[in-house]
Amino acid sequence: MPAFFALVRKDLILFLSDRRALLMSLVLPIVIAAFFGSVFGGGARGSAIDVALVLQDGSPIGAKVAAGLKADANLHVTEMDLAQAEKAVRRGTQGAAIVVPQGFGVAAGSALFGSPSKPAIRLLYDPSQPAVLSMVKGLLTQQVMTVVSAEMFGGPMGRQLTERTLGGMAAKGTPDPDDLVVRDMLVGVAKFQALPPKPGAAGQPGGGRGLSMPFTTHDEGLSSGPRALGYNGYAHSFGGMAVQFILFMGVDMGIGLLLARRTGVWNRLLAAPVTMPLVLLARAASAAIIAFVLLCVIFIVAVAGFGVTISSFPGFVGLALCFGLLTASFGMLIAAFGKTPEAARGIAMFATLIMVMLGGAWVPSFVFPPWVQQLTMVVPTRWAVSGLDAVTWRGLDAAAAAPAMGVQVAFAILFGLIALWKFGRQQR
Amino acid sequence: MSVLLSVNKLVKSFGNRRAVDGVSFKVLTGQTVGLLGPNGAGKSTTVSMLCGLLRPDEGEILFGGQPVTTGASAVKRRIGVVPQDLALYEDLSARENLHLFGSLYGLKGKVLAGRIEHVLTQVNLLDRARDKPSTFSGGMKRRLNIAAALMHEPELLILDEPTVGVDPQSRNAIFDILEALQAQGRALIYTSHYMEEVERLADHIVIIDHGQVLADESPAALYRRLSAQAALRVELAEPANGALMRALAGQHGVTALEASGPTLEIRLREPGDAMPVMGWLEQAGCRPLHFATARTSLEDVFLNLTGRTLRD
Numbered sequence: 160m161p162a163f164f165a166l167v168r169k170d171l172i173l174f175l176s177d178r179r180a181l182l183m184s185l186v187l188p189i190v191i192a193a194f195f196g197s198v199f200g201g202g203a204r205g206s207a208i209d210v211a212l213v214l215q216d217g218s219p220i221g222a223k224v225a226a227g228l229k230a231d232a233n234l235h236v237t238e239m240d241l242a243q244a245e246k247a248v249r250r251g252t253q254g255a256a257i258v259v260p261q262g263f264g265v266a267a268g269s270a271l272f273g274s275p276s277k278p279a280i281r282l283l284y285d286p287s288q289p290a291v292l293s294m295v296k297g298l299l300t301q302q303v304m305t306v307v308s309a310e311m312f313g314g315p316m317g318r319q320l321t322e323r324t325l326g327g328m329a330a331k332g333t334p335d336p337d338d339l340v341v342r343d344m345l346v347g348v349a350k351f352q353a354l355p356p357k358p359g360a361a362g363q364p365g366g367g368r369g370l371s372m373p374f375t376t377h378d379e380g381l382s383s384g385p386r387a388l389g390y391n392g393y394a395h396s397f398g399g400m401a402v403q404f405i406l407f408m409g410v411d412m413g414i415g416l417l418l419a420r421r422t423g424v425w426n427r428l429l430a431a432p433v434t435m436p437l438v439l440l441a442r443a444a445s446a447a448i449i450a451f452v453l454l455c456v457i458f459i460v461a462v463a464g465f466g467v468t469i470s471s472f473p474g475f476v477g478l479a480l481c482f483g484l485l486t487a488s489f490g491m492l493i494a495a496f497g498k499t500p501e502a503a504r505g506i507a508m509f510a511t512l513i514m515v516m517l518g519g520a521w522v523p524s525f526v527f528p529p530w531v532q533q534l535t536m537v538v539p540t541r542w543a544v545s546g547l548d549a550v551t552w553r554g555l556d557a558a559a560a561a562p563a564m565g566v567q568v569a570f571a572i573l574f575g576l577i578a579l580w581k582f583g584r585q586q587r
Numbered sequence: 588m589s590v591l592l593s594v595n596k597l598v599k600s601f602g603n604r605r606a607v608d609g610v611s612f613k614v615l616t617g618q619t620v621g622l623l624g625p626n627g628a629g630k631s632t633t634v635s636m637l638c639g640l641l642r643p644d645e646g647e648i649l650f651g652g653q654p655v656t657t658g659a660s661a662v663k664r665r666i667g668v669v670p671q672d673l674a675l676y677e678d679l680s681a682r683e684n685l686h687l688f689g690s691l692y693g694l695k696g697k698v699l700a701g702r703i704e705h706v707l708t709q710v711n712l713l714d715r716a717r718d719k720p721s722t723f724s725g726g727m728k729r730r731l732n733i734a735a736a737l738m739h740e741p742e743l744l745i746l747d748e749p750t751v752g753v754d755p756q757s758r759n760a761i762f763d764i765l766e767a768l769q770a771q772g773r774a775l776i777y778t779s780h781y782m783e784e785v786e787r788l789a790d791h792i793v794i795i796d797h798g799q800v801l802a803d804e805s806p807a808a809l810y811r812r813l814s815a816q817a818a819l820r821v822e823l824a825e826p827a828n829g830a831l832m833r834a835l836a837g838q839h840g841v842t843a844l845e846a847s848g849p850t851l852e853i854r855l856r857e858p859g860d861a862m863p864v865m866g867w868l869e870q871a872g873c874r875p876l877h878f879a880t881a882r883t884s885l886e887d888v889f890l891n892l893t894g895r896t897l898r899d
Contacts, residue, residue, distance in 0.1 A: 165690030169679065176678050423672025427735075430638040430670070431691035432663035 162433050163441050170445030184408045184453050189460050192400035195521075196393030196465060207235040208291055211244035211256035211283075218264025220310050227302040228257070234298060248283045254291040256283040257299060267307045268320050311348075318352045321345050391468065391552055397461040398547035399520030402482070402540055405450045406515065409486035410507040412446045413493030417500040435582060439491060443575065446490050447483035454479040458551075467551055474550040474557030481567040482543045488574035489539075495581035514540045523548070539570040588615035591651060591743055591774050592637070598645035599632050606632040608798035609646070614743065614774055614791075621789030622778040623889060629798035630778055631671075634747050637776070638668045650743070664692055667741030671748045673728050674735070677721040681712055681731055684720065685738055692739035706734040710764055726757020733764060743774045750784065762787065782886045796893045809888045817858040821851045821868065822877040831871060838867055849876075 174180055214225050229236045239247065244256035258281035266278035280299065284292040311317035328342050419425040428438050458475070461467040469475050497503025515521065517531070518540025524532055535541040546563025549555040592614040599607040607629045614620050624630040635641040637648060639657050648655040650662045675684050685703045694702055707713040710730040720728050729749060736744060746765070750758045765775065765788060779785055785792060792809060794802040802809060826849050827835070835853070836844050840860025845852040855861060861880050868875060 161693060161695045162691045165687050169676065169683070169687045172683060173676065173678055422674070423670050424674045424676070426635070426638075426640050427668065427670050427674030427688075428691065429640055429657075430663065430666075430668040431688070432660060432693070433691055434658045 162431070163437060163444075166428075166438060166441035167445045167448070170442060171448065174445075174449050180408065180411060183411075184404055184449075185456060188397075188400040188404040188457055192393065192397040192457075192461070193465065194396075195400070196391075196396035199392045199396065199522075207233055208254045208294060209235050209237070209252065210295055211247050211253040212236050212238045213241045213244045213256060213258040214238060215241075215261045216259045216263040217261070219314065219316060220264030220267060220306055221259050223306040223310070224259060224299075224302050227306055228299070231298055231302070233294070245283060248285055251285055251287070254285055254288050255295045257281075257295065258283065264307075264310070264316060265320075267303065268311050268316055271307055271311050312351060318349070321349045321352060325349065391466055393461060393465040394467045394552035395523060395544075395548055397457060397465070397467060398544055398551060399515070399518075401454050401457040402518065402520050402543050402547070403511070403515040405453050405482070405486055406489060406511045406540070407508075408449060408453065409446060409490035410493055410504070410511055412442065412487070412490035413497065413507065414500045414504050416442060416490075416494035417497050417503055421500065436579060439579065439582060443484075443487040443491055446487035447480075449483075450486040451479050451483035454482060468554070469551055470554040471550045471557045471560065474555075474560040475547075477557060477564050478543070478546045478550060478560055478567075481546075481564040481571070484571035485539055485543065485567045485574075488571040488578065491578035492574045495578040495585075514538055517541065519544045539567060542566040542570075588617060590614075591616045591618075592776075593649040594633075594637070594646070595649070596646040597633065597636060597643045597648070599629075599636060599641060599643055606798055607636070607643075610795065610798070610800050611646075612793045612800060612803050614776060616742075617769075617772040617774055618791055619769055619775040619777060619789050621785035621792045622776055622795065623782075623785060623792060624778075624795035625893065628796045630795050631747070632798075633795065634745060634776075634778060637745055638666065639663050664739060665742045667736035667739065667744040669733050669736045669744065669746040669749050671751060673720075673732055675720045675728060675731060678719055680717050680719055681707065681723075681734075682716040684731065685735060688735040689738040694739060702738050702740075706737045709737065709767070710734040711760065724757070726753045726760060729753050729757065729761060730764065733761065737768075741773075743776065744768065745776045747778050748780065749777075750779065750781065758784075782889070794889065794892055801892045802888075812888065812891070817855040817861060818881045819851075819853040819855055819861050819864060820879045820881070821853065821865075821875045823849045823851065823873050824876060825849055827851060827873065831873065834871065835864075835867070838864055840864065 210228070212225055212228060214221055225236075225238070228234055237253070241258060244253065244258070247253040248256050260278060260280070263278045263280070266276065270277040280303075282292065282295065282299075284295070311320065325342065325345050328338055328345075331338070416425070419428075425438075429435060458467065458469065462469060493503055493507045497507070517535045517538045518524070519527075519535070520540060524535050524541055524545070527535065542563040546560045546567070549560045549563065550557070553559075590613050594610060594612050597607050597610040598605065610629065610633055612620070622630055622634070632641065636643050637655065639655050639660055639662075642657050650665060653662050654660075655662050655666070676687070679687070682703055685706060686699065689699045689702055703716075704713070707716050710733055712727060712730055712734065715723070715727065720731060723731065733746070733749060736746075750761055753761070762784070765777075768775065769788070775788070777785065777788055786806060789806065791805055792802065793800060802812075804812075827846055832844060832846060835841060835851075840856045841853055841864060842856055843854035853864060855864065858880065865875070865878065
């Protein structure tokens with residue numbers, strides 16, 4: 160055992176004395192995670208979407224729709240002309256632009272009462288942000304329905320339109336059965352419009368009359384930490400970046416073994432009364448220890464500096480240990496199959512980047528198409544990232560992280576056995 | 588002296604190429620064996636098998652009667668290895684390097700600390716114990732390489748070209764260390780391309796070529812294999828004629844003769860034959876303008892045995 164501990168000690172001293180390795184493995188993931196965390200939400204609530212409004216309609220309905228959009232906390236509305244709006248969306252300074260055309264108010268009111276010609280609102284959007292389009296459409300629909308129905312049931316435009324429609328029906332002579340039903344409904348609407356405004360509804364469109372959303376929502380983000388703080392985007396970015404850069408450390412460990420074989424240090428070690436599996440095991444143990452400590456230190460910074468909450472300490476420690484083993488075995492695999500350090504480095508870096516990308520280290524895996532999500536089940540980093548998500552921002556317990564631990568250990572055993580087999584063949 | 592290491596009919600092939608083909612030799616206690624061979628002769632493969640790095644396809648290696656095998660063989664604790672490549676961690680201090688290699692051989696605690704001080708003193712690096720090899724000269728790195736192999740006080744030290752790339756001063760320092768080890772009765776196997784090093788150290792020489800042992804003898808016995816053990820170079824006033832050359836070739840002690848203009852290259856059976864030949868030349872009216880004598884070197888022996896030089 161002194162030989163085993165001496166080999167592990169040697170690797171730890173070498174790692175700590177290598178400032179570049181420390182910078183790569185510790186400082187860079189923290190800096191990049193802090194950046195991505197702040198970009199993707201950080202610890203704050205979601206910010207309002209920048210939307211340009213081109214109001215070409217001078218009717219009260221157009222003005223009220225504009226006022227309603229501006230009052231919505233989810234939107235940051237700036238009024239401008241069409242040319243400016245197009246330019247702003249093309250440049251990406253506005254996520255979308257809403258163009259309310261001339262005559263919209265009248266046409267929309269008529270359409271509500273059955274007119275076949277419906278006015279069109281143009282929506283210009285940045286194709287790189289398709290989600291913005293859906294969100295703006297939903298908020299616009301809500302505003303238009305509320306304003307137009309209120310105006311039709313209580314506003315002066317609605318009264319004029321009702322009178323004009325009833326007049327038109329009377330002038331038509333013998334009505335068909337459908338027209339009779341519409342006429343009866345419009346007579347009822349005219350009586351409704353003649354009622355005095357509701358107390359306390361001053362200032363509301365249509366005197367507080369009209370259609371309104373038939374429900375309200377109570378939004379509750381389920382995550383770890385104080386509910387008032389909501390989702391902490393730093394938790395995912397720290398997990399993802401830690402996984403990525405610690406795997407890079409694993410790659411470096413594998414390359415180090417290849418360099419040792421090239422320089423003769425490897426043969427010198429094996430000339431001593433130690434077995435090759437012992438030398439490999441010691442290297443794997445030191446890599447696992449380094450990976451474990453790095454992950455812990457990175458998350459200490461995340462907790463202390465960025466408000467990340469760890470919901471299960473045992474779960475986190477278990478995941479960190481399992482990821483340490485996975486990192487070590489990944490490095491072994493690279494050392495076993497790499498022909499030269501130079502070639503192995505390129506291939507290993509590529510493989511690592513693919514693994515962390517598919518593993519959801521950059522963006523959460525739930526944004527991937529379903530088939531990609533299925534594919535990522537066989538990517539070990541997916542389990543590392545989802546496990547860390549579980550015990551950080553998702554606020555789950557150690558049991559929820561157990562599958563992620565199990566899969567990582569299984570991958571570590573598989574990689575380790577393959578590497579040992581390959582090393583054994585090379586030694587003969 | 589008893590047999591310390593016995594190498595019996597070693598065979599090792601890589602694919603269809605037989606790198607080592609029936610190599611056998613012995614190392615006695617306290618003996619220094621020089622292992623000579625040109626590049627590709629099978630020398631490194633043999634050394635790798637002696638160190639337990641490669642498993643022979645056939646044959647056996649016995650150290651003190653016990654087989655040397657790969658893995659954690661206990662016999663390896665009795666053998667020290669100084670590889671040709673510098674097998675050091677450049678970013679560990681000299682002391683930390685020795686701590687590691689000592690620990691690999693089971694040393695620990697005060698014994699380990701004591702051995703580190705001892706070998707650092709032995710290789711004259713005690714004042715650089717805290718420095719990293721990356722700050723050392725080539726010669727200092729080579730000395731540390733030897734120190735690492737001495738940590739566990741091996742009975743046999745295998746040195747694979749330990750002076751490659753070092754300056755003459757450092758080479759002498761290494762030789763002083765090795766001669767001190769010889770004086771302590773330590774057995775050495777020394778491989779080198781430098782004949783003068785082997786001549787200086789070895790009391791037994793094994794010459795390998797094409798995976799086979801061509802000679803396994805003392806240096807004196809190797810010299811006796813040659814018909815000529817000395818050479819005499821003579822520069823005359825004018826080129827020698829045919830009659831003179833024939834008469835000279837028949838003189839006692841002359842084994843070969845070669846003329847190049849006025850210069851004669853005369854091969855002699857032994858160095859003592861030089862003076863009678865010089866006297867005969869004077870009597871024949873050919874007073875030499877210049878002359879020089881040289882003893883036959885191990886290089887000549889090697890050339891005679893393999894047909895090529897060590898650096899071929």
